[in-house]
Amino acid sequence: MSPQAFEHSEVVLVPDGPMLVRGVRSVEDADGRVHAVERPVVALCRCEKSSRLPWCDGTHKVIARRGD
Amino acid sequence: MYLPKPRGSLSEAAFDLLRSLPDDQASETGVGVQPDSTEDADLTLWAVHELSYGGFEDVHEQAETSPPVLLLRARLETDLEARLRGRWTGAQPAPADVPAELVRLVAEHDGPSLAEHVHRRADLDQVMELLRQRSVYHLKEADQSAWVVPRLPVRAKTALVELLFDEYGDGDPNRLHAHLFAQGLEAVGLRSDYGAYVDDALPEVFEMNNAASMFGMQRRLRGAAMGHLAAFEATSSLPSRRMVQGFARLGLPKEMVRYYDEHVEADAIHEQTALRDICGTLAEEQPEQAGDILFGAFTCLDLEARFATAMLDRWGVAS
Structure with a gap:
């Protein structure tokens, strides 16, 4: 088998989860505040319920469970 | 030591x-x-x-x-x-279902929560005892998973190294997670040298550490090692937030709060990449690993629940 080229995206929308973003140096939140990024990948909140906006803190899992 | x-x-x-x-x-x-x-x-x-x-x-x-x-x-x-x-009774999942099965396993696991106790009720002595017990693990955090890097196929290897880079401080030694914990221990007046509290460690602490080390050190158990990692990351963000709130209630120094604060954010990321990019691609490329990935995840959840039960029993708290 010859070495394969893999699909690899810088931005990934996780179903029922955050948006993963790779390779950025800063993120501006909804209030216009700029947050420096020091990680190779960050998870941005999409449920708007995180206590750490703009970052995901896992709260979407609690919301999903309540909605079941 | x-x-x-x-x-x-x-x-x-x-x-x-x-x-x-x-x-x-x-x-x-x-x-x-x-x-x-x-x-x-x-x-x-x-x-x-x-x-x-x-x-x-x-x-x-x-x-x-x-x-x-x-x-x-x-x-x-x-x-x-x-x-x-002998404790794992789950079935072998279809390889494509591994990420979803991991999510289900974590969501359905209903173990007692030490973070909930720390958040609402724990006193300072109990928190200090918990930190001494945790030090056996947290002072070599991520090292157990690092053994697995050379044994993974390309995509899983890339994703594990990306996760470990963050665990190991993103190139800044001051942000390495085990080092953050060591700084936290010093700030609360505990010893930060590895193994300082091993003589006080509960038996459950050794079982937990040994499982993670054995999974990491044996190539044959690479699936279990990565399932263990995924379950660990997937059960960290929300409990870490409760720890931060409990520490604030008790007025613990900022250095110790910082360790848990970092895990709220970092592990919300690691949870996703461990489930999808590490375990998902490993199961896709090595389908025979699917069962062991779930076994490793279950073992992580089960050993944490046993440890939590032992601690709550010790404190006379109903779990």
Whole structure:
């Protein structure tokens, strides 16, 4: 088998989860505040319920469970 | 660190052997003593594994690969693996279902929560005791998973290294997670040298550490190692937030709060990449690993629940 080229995206929308973003140096939140990024990948909140906006803190899992 | 106090006939005989190595007269047939208890066996295996991490000041480095020590490690790991597999009753999932099955396993696991106790009710003594117990694990956080890197296919390897880079501080030694924990320990007045509280550690702490080390150190168990990692990350963000809130309630120093604060954000990321990019692609490329990925995840959740039950029992809190 010859070495394969893999699909690899810088931005990934996780179903029922955050948006993963790779390779950025800063993120501006909804209030216009700029947050420096020091990680190779960050998870941005999409449920708007995180206590750490703009970052995901896992709260979407609690919301999903309540909605079941 | 020096060898801890033995907790039975096997650890006593094994620690005597470790201190005597290298010795031309040493038996090549291993330590013939049977453990008095699983605690005796688990402490012994913890010490043998430690030879491959930071080692002991009273044990020569050659002991790590001496025949009687290797035989002892093989025997104890065989027993530990059988014990852990005996607790896992799940089925082999279809490889494509591994990420979803992991999510389901984590969501349905209903163990007692130490973070909830710390958040609402724990007193300072209880929190300090918890930090001493956790120090056996957190001071070498991520090291157990790092063994697995060379054994993974391309995509899973890339994703694991991306996750480990963040665990190891993103190139900044001051942000390395184990180092953040060490700084937190010093700030609350506890010792930060590895192994300082091993003599106080509950048996459940050794079982937890040994499972993670064994999964990491044996190539055959790479699926279990990555499932363990995924479950660990997927059960970290929300509990870490509760720890932060509990520490604020008790007025703990900012250095210790910072360690848990970092995990709220970091592990919300690691959870996703461990589930999808590590475990998902590993199962896709090596379908025979699917069952072990779930076994490893279950083991992580189960051992944490056993540890939490033991701590809450000790504090007289109903779990």
